[in-house]
Every structure is written in C-alpha cells, then in structure tokens.
Amino acid sequence: MDTGTVRKPGTGNEEFPAEKFQILDERIKEYKGKTGATIRVMSKAQEIFGYLPREVMFRIADGLGIPPVKVYGIATFYSYFSTMPPARHKIISCQGTACYVSGGRQMLEKLERILGIRRGETTPDREFSIHPVRCIGTCALAPVIKIDSEIYSRVSIGKIKKILARYSKKYEEKN
Amino acid sequence: MGKLGIEDLKKISEKSSIAGAIRSNEENDTKVVVHMGTCGIASGARKVMNALKEIVDEKKLNITLDEAGCLGICEREPIMTIISKTKPVVRYAGVTPEAVREIIESHIIGKKVLDKYLLANFQKGAENITETSPSEKPAVFSPEWEGPLKDLKEIDFFMDQRRITRKNCGAINPYKIDEYIAMNGWTALAKALSEMTPEEALDEIKDSGLRGRGGAGFPTGRKWELCRQVRSDTKYIICNADEGDPGAFMDRSQLEGDPQSILEGMAIASYAIGANKGIIYVRAEYPLAVELISNAIDQAREYGLLGDDIFGKGLNFDVEVMIGAGAFVCGEETALIHSVEGRRGTPRPKPPFPAISGLYGKPTIINNVETFAAVPFIIQNGSKWHSGLGSETSKGTKIFSLAGKITNNGLVEVEMGTSVEKLVYDIGGGVPNGGKFKALQCGGPSGGCISINHLDTPIDYESLTKLGAIMGSGGLVVMDESTCMVDTALYFLEFVQEESCGQCTPCRDGIGVMLGILTRITEGEGREEDIEQLQKIGEMIKKTALCGLGQTAPNPVLSTIRHFRPEYEAHIKDKKCPALRCRALITYSIDPETCILCGKCQKECPNDAIEGVPKKKGSKGEPFRILIEKCIKCGNCYSVCPTGSVLRT
Ligand SMILES: Cc1cc2nc3c(=O)[nH]c(=O)nc-3n(C[C@H](O)[C@H](O)[C@H](O)COP(=O)(O)O)c2cc1C
Ligand code: FES
Numbered sequence A: 001m002d003t004g005t006v007r008k009p010g011t012g013n014e015e016f017p018a019e020k021f022q023i024l025d026e027r028i029k030e031y032k033g034k035t036g037a038t039i040r041v042m043s044k045a046q047e048i049f050g051y052l053p054r055e056v057m058f059r060i061a062d063g064l065g066i067p068p069v070k071v072y073g074i075a076t077f078y079s080y081f082s083t084m085p086p087a088r089h090k091i092i093s094c095q096g097t098a099c100y101v102s103g104g105r106q107m108l109e110k111l112e113r114i115l116g117i118r119r120g121e122t123t124p125d126r127e128f129s130i131h132p133v134r135c136i137g138t139c140a141l142a143p144v145i146k147i148d149s150e151i152y153s154r155v156s157i158g159k160i161k162k163i164l165a166r167y168s169k170k171y172e173e174k175n
Numbered sequence B: 001m002g003k004l005g006i007e008d009l010k011k012i013s014e015k016s017s018i019a020g021a022i023r024s025n026e027e028n029d030t031k032v033v034v035h036m037g038t039c040g041i042a043s044g045a046r047k048v049m050n051a052l053k054e055i056v057d058e059k060k061l062n063i064t065l066d067e068a069g070c071l072g073i074c075e076r077e078p079i080m081t082i083i084s085k086t087k088p089v090v091r092y093a094g095v096t097p098e099a100v101r102e103i104i105e106s107h108i109i110g111k112k113v114l115d116k117y118l119l120a121n122f123q124k125g126a127e128n129i130t131e132t133s134p135s136e137k138p139a140v141f142s143p144e145w146e147g148p149l150k151d152l153k154e155i156d157f158f159m160d161q162r163r164i165t166r167k168n169c170g171a172i173n174p175y176k177i178d179e180y181i182a183m184n185g186w187t188a189l190a191k192a193l194s195e196m197t198p199e200e201a202l203d204e205i206k207d208s209g210l211r212g213r214g215g216a217g218f219p220t221g222r223k224w225e226l227c228r229q230v231r232s233d234t235k236y237i238i239c240n241a242d243e244g245d246p247g248a249f250m251d252r253s254q255l256e257g258d259p260q261s262i263l264e265g266m267a268i269a270s271y272a273i274g275a276n277k278g279i280i281y282v283r284a285e286y287p288l289a290v291e292l293i294s295n296a297i298d299q300a301r302e303y304g305l306l307g308d309d310i311f312g313k314g315l316n317f318d319v320e321v322m323i324g325a326g327a328f329v330c331g332e333e334t335a336l337i338h339s340v341e342g343r344r345g346t347p348r349p350k351p352p353f354p355a356i357s358g359l360y361g362k363p364t365i366i367n368n369v370e371t372f373a374a375v376p377f378i379i380q381n382g383s384k385w386h387s388g389l390g391s392e393t394s395k396g397t398k399i400f401s402l403a404g405k406i407t408n409n410g411l412v413e414v415e416m417g418t419s420v421e422k423l424v425y426d427i428g429g430g431v432p433n434g435g436k437f438k439a440l441q442c443g444g445p446s447g448g449c450i451s452i453n454h455l456d457t458p459i460d461y462e463s464l465t466k467l468g469a470i471m472g473s474g475g476l477v478v479m480d481e482s483t484c485m486v487d488t489a490l491y492f493l494e495f496v497q498e499e500s501c502g503q504c505t506p507c508r509d510g511i512g513v514m515l516g517i518l519t520r521i522t523e524g525e526g527r528e529e530d531i532e533q534l535q536k537i538g539e540m541i542k543k544t545a546l547c548g549l550g551q552t553a554p555n556p557v558l559s560t561i562r563h564f565r566p567e568y569e570a571h572i573k574d575k576k577c578p579a580l581r582c583r584a585l586i587t588y589s590i591d592p593e594t595c596i597l598c599g600k601c602q603k604e605c606p607n608d609a610i611e612g613v614p615k616k617k618g619s620k621g622e623p624f625r626i627l628i629e630k631c632i633k634c635g636n637c638y639s640v641c642p643t644g645s646v647l648r649t
Helices: A018-031 A037-049 A054-064 A068-077 A097-101 A106-117 A157-165 B008-016 B038-042 B045-056 B097-109 B151-152 B177-182 B185-195 B198-210 B220-229 B249-258 B259-273 B287-302 B331-342 B369-381 B382-386 B420-427 B459-466 B487-501 B504-522 B531-543 B547-552 B555-563 B565-572 B600-604 B636-640
Strands: A089-094 A129-135 A144-147 A149-152 B028-035 B065-070 B078-083 B090-092 B237-242 B277-283 B309-311 B315-322 B362-368 B397-404 B412-417 B437-442 B448-451 B475-480 B588-590 B608-615 B622-626 B647-648
Touching: A018 A037, A018 A054, A037 B315, A054 A068, A054 B259, A089 A106, A097 A106, A097 B475, A097 B487, A097 B504, A106 A157, A106 B636, A144 A157, A149 B038, A149 B309, A149 B547, A157 B636, B008 B177, B008 B185, B008 B397, B038 B045, B045 B097, B065 B315, B078 B097, B090 B097, B177 B259, B177 B287, B185 B259, B185 B369, B198 B259, B198 B382, B220 B362, B237 B259, B237 B369, B237 B504, B249 B259, B249 B287, B249 B369, B249 B397, B249 B531, B249 B588, B259 B277, B259 B287, B259 B315, B259 B362, B259 B369, B277 B287, B277 B331, B287 B315, B315 B331, B331 B362, B362 B369, B362 B647, B369 B397, B369 B487, B397 B420, B412 B420, B420 B437, B437 B487, B437 B555, B448 B555, B487 B504, B487 B547, B487 B555, B487 B565, B504 B531, B504 B547, B504 B565, B531 B547, B531 B555, B531 B565, B555 B565, B565 B636, B588 B622, B588 B636, B600 B608, B600 B636, B636 B647
Parallel strands: A089 A129, B028 B065, B237 B277, B237 B362, B277 B315, B397 B475
Antiparallel strands: A089 A144, A144 A149, B028 B078, B078 B090, B309 B315, B397 B412, B437 B448, B437 B475, B588 B647, B608 B622
C-alpha cells in the first residue's frame, strides 16, 4: 500500500470527492449495529469508489467503531474486495473444473501473454486487469471469460484477441 | 393486493397465467417466451428478446412477449418457446437475433415450423403447425392441466428426468409471484399452518427421508428436530446459496428460475422449528440470482407471505439476502456463519453444531437451496410420496449439473439411484466429437473421480462414498481421454490449498507436501515410493483436519490413485503422460508431409520457437520446424494448426 502520500479522508481531491464520502457515511449510519454491518458497508464502499482505498477503510473502521485492521483483514480475505484501483475493464478468467477440462488454464496463460501481465495485475495503461476465479456458474458454456458484465462462452485461443479488440484498439488484428 | 389470506391464493391462481402457458381469455392468441437464465443471457438471450420486440413492433403482430427461467438444456441456449391457444408448443434453440426474424416470418406469419432451429427433432418436417404432434395438446392453462413442460418429455434429454424441484424452472416468469402461486405455490405453507402442528410438519420432513442437498447428506428432519428442541427467543434459518463447488450451477438456476420455492421452504422450516429470522447467503458471482431472489422477497413481503402474522396464523418470519464475498470455505456452515456476522469466513470446530449454537450464538438451521426447494412438495404430497422416490438410503430426486466433455451440457433432475450410465449417456448424450469417456468427477474439490468401470453405479450418497468419491452438491464434470488424472488431482489440490484458511496444520502443511509430490510426478521427477507416500499423508489429513475442507481435500488424489493407478505409474516409471497433458512429459513437432506452410503456428508462438518461412505469392516458403530448446510447450501451435500437422508425443 502506498504510504507516502496519505490523503486526508474526505478533503475532496479528484479521486475521492467529498460527496462520495458523504454517501459512504450515510451507508455507515444505515448499517451500523445491524447484522453483518462491516461486510455490507465495505461492499457499498467498493460500489462507490470502485475499490477500497486506504482512506476508505479507515473511514469505515472509524464509523463503525472497530479497529482498522479488522476491515483490512476482511478486505484481503475475500477475493471480492480489491484494495487496488480498478482497471477500466476487468477480465475474469474462470478456472473452475468444467473450464479446466475444456482448456481454461491455456486461456488464462494466453491472456497473460497477450496483455503482458500476470494474473491479479493491471496493465500499465490501466485498460485491463486479469482475475482468475473458481467458477461463475455458466459451466455449460465452458471455457468462459467475463469482461465487465459480459460473459463470453466457449472461448478458444484464437478468439481471445478479437474479443479484446472490442474493448481496446490496441488489439485489433493488423492484416 | 395487500396481505393475503389462505383463500386469496386460489383467487390469484384462477386469475394469473404463467409464461409457459396461455389462458383462453388472454388477449393475444400467441405468446413467445425467451428463456433468460444466466446461461441463456450469456448465449445472447437479451439480444434475442430485443430483436423480438423490434419485429413485433415493425410488423404490428398481436403476440405477447414474456420471459422464463432456464429449461436446463444450457447447451442449446438461447431457447425461445412459442405457445398458442390452438396449437402445440414449439421450441426453438440456438436462436440468434437474425434467426428471430426468420422464425417469426416462417412460424407466425407463414404458419410453417422452421425446422433448422427446432429444439427437438420430433417436430421436424411438419408442414403445418397444427399437425405438429405428438404433443397434441395446446398449452392452454387450467388447474387440471399436466404442466407447461409436458412436450419436453419427447426429448431424450428430458425423457428420463423426474422434474419435481425444477418443475417451475423454465415454465414461469421468475419475476412474478402470481405465476408461482398459479402453479400451486405457497399452498404448502398454507397447508402446514392450517392443518399441521409444527411437530407434525417436522415429522413429515423427518419421515420423508429428505437429506441435505449441499454435500454431506445429513438428514434434514433430524437437523430441524435438534434445533426445535433448543429453547431460545431467537432462532435463525440460513439458506446456503454459496454454491462454491466449481462446475456446479444447480442452485444458481433454482434461484433464477423459481426463487419463491426457496422462500416457501424456508418459511415452512421456520414454522417447524420456531424460528423468526431467515438469511439467504448468495455468492457475489451470481448477480442475476441476487436480483431475482431480492425481488422475490419484496413481492412475498407485499403479499404478507413474509413478515408478521403470515396468513393470519401467527407465524412471524422474514428473510434477508446477504452477499457472500467470494471464498470457497465460506460455503462451510460455521465459516458461513462467521461471514454473516461480518467477520473473516473461517470455520470453527464442531460441536457445538449450529443447530444448538449458530449465528450470534443462537440456534441456527443451515440448509442448501435445493433442500429448501424440495420442502414444499413434501408438505403438499406427503412424506410417503417422497420416500417412495429414490433409492434405499437416498430418497427423492436430485438435481445434477452436467458439464465438461459431454454433449448435452445442462441441468438434470433424476430420482436418486439413477445410474451413472443413464446420466452420462441416455440423458447427457455421451462424450461429443467421438471422444471417449474417461472419468466422472463428482463432488468437486471434496469429491473424486470414478472410471468407466463404474458406469453402473447408482448415484446416491452411499454408493459414491463407497467408491471414494462423494455426491456432493451435484456438480458432475465429465472428462475424456484428453484429461490427465494426475494433473486433475494436482488441479484440485492447488484449488484447496489456495482456499484453505490456514488455521490447522494438516490442511495448511499436509496439502503443501502432497502438492510437492504431485508436482514432481507431473514434471517427470516422480519416485517409486510417491504413490504410497501420497496415500499415507492423504489419510492422515482426512483424519486430523479441522473442517470439512481439509477432511475431504485429499479425496481427488486418493480416488484417482484408486481408479487410475496405471496412469500414475506411467508418469513415474515411464516418464510419460498418456493423456499428453503434462508439459514436461510431451514434445511437439511438425509433420513435414502434411504441413501446408501456412505459418499460423509461427505467428502464434510466444517464444519464437518455430523456424520456417510461410508460402505466399512469390515465395515458395521453407519447411517449418519446432526448436525443442526454445519450446515452452504452451500448445498454441497445436491448437491453431488447420491441418493437424503439429504432433504431440
Ligand atoms: C469446504 C466446504 C464448502 C461447502 N460449500 C457448500 C456450498 O457451497 N453450498 C452448500 O449448500 N453447502 C456447502 N457445504 C456444506 C455446508 O457446510 C452444510 O453442510 C450445508 O449447507 C448443509 O445444508 P444441507 O444439509 O441442506 O446440505 C460446504 C462444506 C464444506 C466443508
Ligand atoms: S467451471 Fe467455469 S463457469 Fe463453472
């Protein structure tokens, strides 16, 4: 985590406008004391900010009156939460059994090679990030990848570039 | 309509139609339904619906458009059903937006069935739609009528199924509570509340022989009874919709296709044990399921089917949705409870069982989605009816998801005790593209693989356990000869290692040691004693791990050793991978005889390991060759070669 430039929470810079913190505070108030408040607030916070920056985790901890390390522990335990800024397009590559049997691993490796990043990383231009997951429940259409909320079924190695080209010109075939 | 009394159910039922059928007093004579589960949508069902709307507007057709959940034959999505007041139901599969136009023009305007998109062959060649028997009856809705999916019985995939829990999936619009009521929904709760004491309702479930559908197969009635006996002001009912087993999607489909059935099951449970709060824990990876179940809760509340004094009979019960944030171990009941409490989802030792001390220390029932969905039918039809279905020790029906190397990928519901062969061949259609069946993986990372020698095994809890596999939640993945069983074992171990919470030593370290050995074997460094070593450590972990995750983690390894030992030996002794999967044990080469010098392999190679010059206008080209030293064995050349000239040995 970046510790050099700790921004004051809620002071309203470009990335963390004060309005977003206001919404977060309302959510904290709404859930405080209710069943499973921490995870629910964190989930809302991720919706608001796109990820869970340090400032936001502190704000949640303060708001709910719990130690910040608890929030951080939950954020790193669940794959759903991210403490890094998101890429413009999130690529999910299923590594569940059905996808494994149909070549899901090769698909992931191919994605890594094309984008030049490893799983879990974001491309330097912040265009794509790759996330292996254990199954998205569309096993009948294996192997699948999901970009943002679009599911691509029965993907083959040859099709991947074409799919990426829909999101970024960089990957258009030059023929 | 406001809060319902029991007699109101009948009124709604008389008034409401359902997506999969038509009432004679409906305005339009024809209805077109698109099946919009996640699989359907991923295959383009939304685009199909948009295309339909467009053409209906354009041609000013008098037809009703509607949507329903998934029929279970995911392989053939998107599926579109045409229903009319006077003609038999016709279903089209693999529908694209372009096909919609063709189908509407032919079927609706030209009154001719369009053969090439038919879901089922039996309707093929029909010149005139009115003659498309054998499903003679039009789907006109009446209470006596046998069900909107009756025509499906003509199709191999459905013929041997026994759709009870899935009865409404694909037949009703899951966004509308009225349609569930029209299919007799919520009458089981009404019956329990008006004709049974809580003890009688509980006995009905106990006598039915219902066992948990989430994996372990614990008798549901016994669990409820345990919880009922504890005195407490607050008790909880949790529905486990975490569906963590990769390759399984039954629960998703139930949540998406018939969400009310789960709520009704939970409400009956609350009556039987005296609970007042319910939670449905759904994984975040299922956005559509979350939307549909949340909508279902809102509608049930509006009708007073959740809330205070349900049906005016004094039952208070309400349900909330919680979104699971994505760790496999959270499907384990004690971990799930921790997660609901807003903590890290790590398991704890049992006892005490959640039924005694669960959520916030209160008595808590946790059951799987399918378990709850089965409950209303048992109350409606009686425990005798239910215990008459299935096998000796496993009663009722079970939903399985079929995936992997199988022709008919999808969801099937059969009586327990149905043979593996029937599932894989008669229903599943066998391995596609002339492939050969090698193994059936059942039970996910806690389960195992069974071989072709066990095709006659009846699928129930005990028979599969005897073979070293488990039934698990019902995810079945078929593997063909191209899957290496040692690599599969490695795959599952990597999976559980990543998901292990790290609390107990056997799981945290033992799995690591097994992984080391397996990795060595797949890399051609296997030793004579490795198999024995794996078995020894595996048995030790099974006995000593803290939770179900660790206790079952060695199963994929132990079961593959048991049923596929020669494959392990080939890796260890001959340094060969018979399935040609393990990279260290295979080499790639190019057959100069059949190579057409197209250059595709060279373009795909990430490591410039292929020499040669493609044949183009003005150049004769030069032969292609793989440089063994540089080859990283990614297999790209193998998969792109148009003539099969890349050889793998
Ligand atoms: C590692 C692990 C993962 C589990 N995942 C699930 C799951 O995803 N869904 C589920 O219903 N049960 C799961 N279970 C089983 C639950 O602990 C629990 O037994 C089940 O929800 C009880 O419901 P049932 O009796 O209706 O099957 C899992 C168990 C273990 C050990
Ligand atoms: S295994 Fe990939 S979607 Fe289920």
